[in-house]
Amino acid sequence: MIKKILGIVVLVTLSFIVIVGLVDNNTNKTSGSGTTENNAEGAGIVAPGQTGIKPGKMAPDFELQTLSGDTFKLSDLRGKKVILNFWASWCNPCKEEMPVMQKFYEAHKDEVEVIAVNLTGNEVGVKAARDYINKHNYTYTIPLDKDLDAREKYDVSIIPTTYFIGTDGKIQQPHKSGPMTYEYMTKMLDKLK
Known part of the structure; x- marks a missing residue:
């Protein structure tokens, strides 16, 4: 019974x-782009099941125009530590993370490059990204992934997603899906060689 x-x-x-x-x-x-927004950890932008790039692999190179109009090429940062983030202005978890990234960048810009790739192809337009960045005065580099080529190379299925690249140009830590804390970024920086 x-x-x-x-x-x-x-x-x-x-x-x-x-x-x-x-x-x-x-x-x-x-969102306006037809993608589902999930405020818990990150916003899904493609079907789940992609696993991203594993540590030990070379970080795929890409060349994109930045929000400021310059040309950005990831391989130009070889020899530097890089935190490579993917985001969109409509993504609430991204909005939660970006001020923390700015604070971290201001404190550690001599030790690491913070690159925040805007998924402009999933965005409501370059103007939305520009307005958001200008409104909050974020100063790290913002490449615009208009054709989503960088997103595809990095198998980004949830945003924000962040990769940690060492001076050797290799992914050195597992990628992070969802917003990062200041402490987490500091921990990852300490592990990069």
């Missing part, structure tokens, strides 16, 4: 969890 009651309690609990998950999934906001 106790086993039957316990079994019923387990089934009711599991059913409740599934129903809550489905309701929560259906109430996520949809």
Whole structure:
């Protein structure tokens, strides 16, 4: 008798969890680009299942125009430590992370390059990215991934996503999906060679 009651309690609990998950999934906001925004850890922009680039692999090179109009090429930073972040202005977890990245950048810009690639192809336009950056006075480099080539090379399926690249041009730590804290960035910087 106790086993039957316990079994019923387990089934009711599991059913409740599934129903809550489905309701929560259906109430996520949809951005202007047609992608689903999930405020918990990051915003999904493509189907899940991509795993990103593993530590020990060379960081794929890319060349993009920056928000300031310059040409940015990742391989030009070889010999420097790099925190490579992917974001969009409509992404709430990105908005949570960017002021922390600015504070970190101001404190550590002599030790590491902070690069925040705007997924302009998933963005509501360059103007949205420019307005957001100017409004908050972020000063790290902002390349514009208009064709989403860099996103594809890095298998970014959730934003923000961040890679940690060493002076050898290799990914040296597992990538981070979701917003970073100041402490996390400091920890990753300490591990980069």
